[in-house]
Amino acid sequence: MRSQGPPTAVMGYTDRVSVAPGEECGLYVSTTASSFRVSAFRVGWYGGAEARLVWSSGRTPGRVQPEPYVLATTRTVRADWRRTLPLDTAGWPEGAYLLRLDTEDGHQRHAPLIVRSARGTGRTVLMHAPATWQAYNRWGGHSLYEGPTGAYADRSLAVSFDRPYDAGGAEKFLVYERAAVVLAERLGIPLAYTTGTDVHRDPSVLRGAAAIVCLGHDEYWTPEQRAHVTRARDTGTNVAFLGANTCFRRIRLEGGGQDGSGPGRTVVCYKSSFRADPCYATRPSLVTADFRSPPAADPESSLTGVLYEGFPTDAPYVVHTADHWLHEGTGVRPGDGFGHLVGVEYDRVTPGAPVPGLLEITAHSPVVCNGRRSSSDSAYYTVGSGAGVFATGTMRWVEALTAGSPGGGRDHGMDARTRMFVTRTTENLLRAFAAGPAARHRPAPRPNLTEVYKGTA
Known part of the structure; x- marks a missing residue:
């Protein structure tokens, strides 16, 4: 420019x-x-x-x-x-x-x-x-x-x-x-x-x-927009959330x-x-309060599967289920980390928050936000219509698609290895979701919330 x-x-x-x-x-x-x-x-x-x-x-x-x-x-x-x-x-x-x-x-x-x-x-x-x-x-x-x-x-x-x-x-x-x-x-x-x-x-x-893709920062929604997207999910349209703090x-x-x-x-x-x-x-x-707040509380996790938790943070993204179909061709192993990929806002699967059904945490990343230790999660779930829903849990996902490349813009210290991982995972996601209701042609989620959070409330 x-x-x-x-x-x-x-x-x-x-x-x-x-x-x-x-x-x-x-x-x-x-x-x-x-x-x-x-x-x-x-x-x-x-x-x-x-x-x-x-x-x-x-x-x-x-x-x-x-x-x-x-x-x-x-x-x-x-x-x-x-x-x-x-x-x-x-x-x-x-x-x-x-x-x-x-x-x-x-x-x-x-x-x-x-x-x-x-x-x-x-x-x-x-x-x-x-x-x-x-x-x-x-x-x-x-x-x-x-x-x-x-x-x-x-x-x-x-x-x-x-x-x-x-x-x-x-x-x-x-x-x-x-x-x-x-x-x-x-x-x-x-x-x-x-x-x-x-x-x-x-x-x-x-x-x-076939699918709806919400991009890297999609925080402000009307109740009507949310209802329409939810209805699409419930009639078989896959939904991908490529950011964090979505529908907040x-x-x-x-x-x-x-x-x-x-x-x-x-x-x-x-x-x-x-x-x-x-x-x-x-x-x-x-009333234009946050979706999770009174007088008509309706936490966003009932659509996204994850709940916005905090700002700011900067942390490695840590793979949990390396054998998930999303990670095909990436070569990742459980516990592999990708520096700076979690930030600057993040979501997590919050025990006790409403979720649409059984879901699988695919990445579980320790974070520190304003001095408090917590975690950020990527999560995948399906519903009865066959639709699959995936949330990255981090706002830097789309930014990572150009990390470490000439003209990559703000990459927050993310490198080419991170770019290749995020690019291949996103390719897997988009190709699968473009093929119709994901539950009909991809493995079902393996519920692991209790395992990851060890029964915490």
């Missing part, structure tokens, strides 16, 4: 999180440069190039758009700029796109866009996580984590998609999702693309899907775009201030 330049150099956002193929959306850009160009790159394998240019604009005059404003009640930042140019996606294949904004004076940023699939029957559905991207977005001074002072107390209670993303414009996609997209496309399995916000609104893409925060999607289009452009999450949520007194199932 070329220089981002100062924050005002160039930045932009779209008025749709995703579009159907051929659907138009608007691009909103502010830049101090006199002109810029837009290039749309589809992320994929492409013989190792990992992206292909699908469309580019001509030279577009630049302009500085107005300062954002903040809605006082929820401290929500909105840009609400004037549309700069339309994007006609006719001829764009389904997939994950990066819109690259290049100014004439050499500065560059990105804006993500998903061209979603209408049907997922027989395909592996990659489910991107824009609600989580937006939750962490600090553009304009507020995210769901902090306000302008850096304090939690003045964080946003709701965040809007009607603003650019901070930093390079697509950090969460690039770190936690891109490498998994590239790997899936390299395998040549039938793929479909969607987002969690689209599944919330219309779950039809999951109907008859319960959210609502409210409001439309600045032009009245694009439903669900605001992500609401009151977190620990849930008693101030307008739904608290009347619709407790929609």
Whole structure:
């Protein structure tokens, strides 16, 4: 990537999180440069190039758009700029796109866009996580984590998609999702693309899907999205969770775009201030507390099999069941470790937490988090429909797919040996899940929770 330049150099956002193929959306850009160009790159394998240019604009005059404003009640930042140019996606294949904004004076940023699939029957559905991207977005001074002072107390209670993303414009996609997209496309399995916000609104893409893949950081879900994914699992769709802290925060999607289009452009999450949520007194199932918390506690482990436990940690990933089919071709033995693969957030199989049935812990990794000793687990289970579900239990899984390689980005000290192990395990997972309900063609889980945790409550 070329220089981002100062924050005002160039930045932009779209008025749709995703579009159907051929659907138009608007691009909103502010830049101090006199002109810029837009290039749309589809992320994929492409013989190792990992992206292909699908469309580019001509030279577009630049302009500085107005300062954002903040809605006082929820401290929500909105840009609400004037549309700069339309994007006609006719001829764009389904997939994950990066819109690259290049100014004439050499500065560059990105804006993500998903061209979603209408049907997922027989395909592996990659489910991107824009609600989580937006939750962490600090553009304009507020995210769901902090306000302008850096304090939690003045964080946003709701965040809007009607603003650019901070930093390079697509950090969460690039770190936690891109490498998994590239790997899936390299395998040549039938793929479909969607987002969690689209599944919330219309779950039809999951109907008859071979598998759903939740990528490396997919923390913020609506109850509707969770119900739709659970229903898909219970009708035979495999589910893979390639990160940690998945489905931890319960959210609502409210409001439309600045032009009245694009439903669900605001992500609401009151977190620990849930008693101030307008739904608290009347619709407790929609209160935006954590899923495991009152007033409608429903721990995520009933879907994922694991429970989010902590942050931050940095620990080796330790293989427990080396002979599991997931590890075919890796050459691992029980107790083999892969440095730094567990982090920065982690999950574990928690005795006493609700789980869907008998499950097998495939990796059991000692960790220390905030001075407390615990463990992180990878786990696999199946349900009566035949669907298999696998959770890695670590947020660094997708990052490890490029560890120790040129241009690998943040690898946290992970090496090529770790990359090869994670890559082969992920290949085994995706190929098996693409073949239909895993219980019908792969060995059943060997329940080992009691063995691993020795009966602890």
